[in-house]
Amino acid sequence: MAKTVIDRIERLAQVSAYPWNLTRRVFSPQQAEAEALVLGWMEEAGLSARHDPAGNLIGRLEGAVPGGQAVVIGGHVDTASDAGRYVGTLGVLMGIAAVERIVRRGSPQGHAVEVVAFVADAAGRFGIPRLGSRAVTGWFDEHMLDIDDDYGVTLRQAMEAHGLDPEGPAAARRVAGDVLAYLEVAAEAGPVLEQSESPVGVVPALSGSMMLRVTLRGHAVGSATVPTRNRRDALAGTADCILEAERIGLEREDVAVTVVRMDVEPVPTFVVTGSVTFGVLVESSDDAGRRAATAELAAAFEGVAARRGLEIDIERSVDPDATRCEPGIVHLFERAVEASGHPVTRLAQGMATDASNMALIAPIGLVLVRCRDGVGWGPAGTVDPADIEAGLDVLTFVIGDLANGSDPPADGGSRVDVRLDASAARKLAGGGPS
Known part of the structure; x- marks a missing residue:
C-alpha cells in the first residue's frame, strides 16, 4: 500500500x-x-x-x-x-x-x-x-x-x-x-x-503561538560625526535583543523563539539607525512555558533598551491556549x-x-x-x-x-x-x- x-x-x-x-x-x-x-x-x-x-x-x-x-x-x-x-x-x-x-x-x-x-x-x-x-x-x-x-x-x-x-x-x-x-x-x-x-x-x-512586536527608538545621526560611545543606535540594540531571544530559546527546551522580521529606519548609508521594529514568534504546546518565555523576553528587551538609552514599545498578539x-x-x-x-x-x-x-x-x-x-x-x-x-x-x-x-x-x-x-x-x- x-x-x-x-x-x-x-x-x-x-x-x-x-x-x-x-x-x-x-x-x-x-x-x-x-x-x-x-x-x-x-x-x-x-x-x-x-x-x-x-x-x-x-x-x-x-x-x-x-x-x-x-x-x-x-x-x-x-x-x-x-x-x-x-x-x-x-x-x-x-x-x-x-x-x-x-x-x-x-x-x-x-x-x-x-x-x-x-x-x-x-x-x-x-x-x-x-x-x-x-x-x-x-x-x-x-x-x-x-x-x-x-x-x-x-x-x-x-x-x-x-x-x-x-x-x-x-x-x-x-x-x-x-x-x-x-x-x-x-x-x-x-x-x-x-x-x-x-x-x-x-x-x-x-503548539500555541504568540507574537511580540518590538520597536526600539534611538537617535538618527551622522555616522562620521558622532563617536560610537555617544550613539543611541537602535540597530545595535536590536542585535542585543536578538541574542537575548536566542539565549532564552536555547534555555527553554519546550519553547521555540524566532525573530521573524525586521524593519529598519532610516535606510540611507552613513546614518546611525534611529528606529527598528522586529517581531518575535514564541511557540509551544506548553501554555505556561510559552507565557513565561514571553515575559522573560519582554524583560530582557527592556533591559537592553535601558542600558543603551533607547525608547521601547512592546505589543503582544493574542495568545490562545x-x-x-x-x-x-x-x-x-x-x-x-x-x-x-x-x-x-x-x-x-x-x-x-x-x-x-x-x-x-x-x-x-x-x-x-x-x-x-x-x-x-x-x-x-x-x-x-x-x-x-x-x-x-x-x-x-x-x-x-x-x-x-x-x-x-x-x-x-x-x-x-x-x-x-x-x-x-x-x-x-x-x-x-x-
Whole structure:
C-alpha cells in the first residue's frame, strides 16, 4: 500500500498551475483536476464520495447505523504556492489506503469512517486559512465571500466558477456528536523523528503561538560625526535583543523563539539607525512555558533598551491556549506504535491545521511520519516508503479500533473511552497490525 500512496502523491504533484513548482490554489481548475483523481481513488477503496456545500470532498464508508457517527481522517488537496507534494495530500491518501485495508479485511464497522479533503487549509489565495473546516464547525462568516485574491476575483466568484453556491457553506456545518473522532497524519517538518529513529511520532498537542512586536527608538545621526560611545543606535540594540531571544530559546527546551522580521529606519548609508521594529514568534504546546518565555523576553528587551538609552514599545498578539489532543486517542496511537514494533516518540505539531477547528466539535488525534532531513512541508520533502508503511499500520490500527471498539464521547467532544476489542488485544500481545 505504501507504493500506491507514493505513486498517487507523484501523480497529484503533476497537477499544478506551473511546471516549475507545485501550486494548486483553492477553487482553481487544478484543484478540480486533483479532486477528480482523489474521488476516483476513494471509490476504488470502497468509499462513497461527494462534495459538501462548502466544497469539501468527503469519502464515506458507512457503519452499522446509516448516517451515524463517523471516525474522520482529514487533509487537503489544494495547496499554497510552491508547496511540498506531501503537504495535506499525505493525510488524505493514507486515509484512503487505511480504509481500503479495512475493507479488504472484511471487518464489520460499528461506526462509519470518512476521509475528508478540506478546502483551503493554507491561507493561500484568499488569506483565509482552513476555510473548509471553518464551515464544518460553524465558523464560516458570509463576509468572507467578498474577500478577493491578487487578481481581484472574490471568494464568491471563485466558488461560483467551481460550481458551488456561495450561500451554501453554512449547510456544511456539523454538530458535536456527528464526529466520533477526528484524526490527521502528516509529514514531520523537523528532525525529532530522525533523531529518535522512530518512523511515526504521536502529537499530544498543537503548539500555541504568540507574537511580540518590538520597536526600539534611538537617535538618527551622522555616522562620521558622532563617536560610537555617544550613539543611541537602535540597530545595535536590536542585535542585543536578538541574542537575548536566542539565549532564552536555547534555555527553554519546550519553547521555540524566532525573530521573524525586521524593519529598519532610516535606510540611507552613513546614518546611525534611529528606529527598528522586529517581531518575535514564541511557540509551544506548553501554555505556561510559552507565557513565561514571553515575559522573560519582554524583560530582557527592556533591559537592553535601558542600558543603551533607547525608547521601547512592546505589543503582544493574542495568545490562545494550545489545542490539546484527546488523551485517550494519544494513548491509542502510542499503543499502535508499540504494537508495530517501534519506539514511542511524542512531539508537538508546530502549525495550526484543520484539527484546530475540528477540536471544537470532536476529540482529535494526530500523528507525524518521519520525513528525510525534516523538511516535510517544503518542496524538497521526501518520505520513505517504509515510513509510510509504518504510518499506515498505526493509522489502520487506530481507525479500526475507534470504529469498532470505542464508545462515543459522552458530551460530543471531551472524552474517548479507549477499549481494545479482542482482535486489537491479540495484535498488541503478538506483534504489529497485519
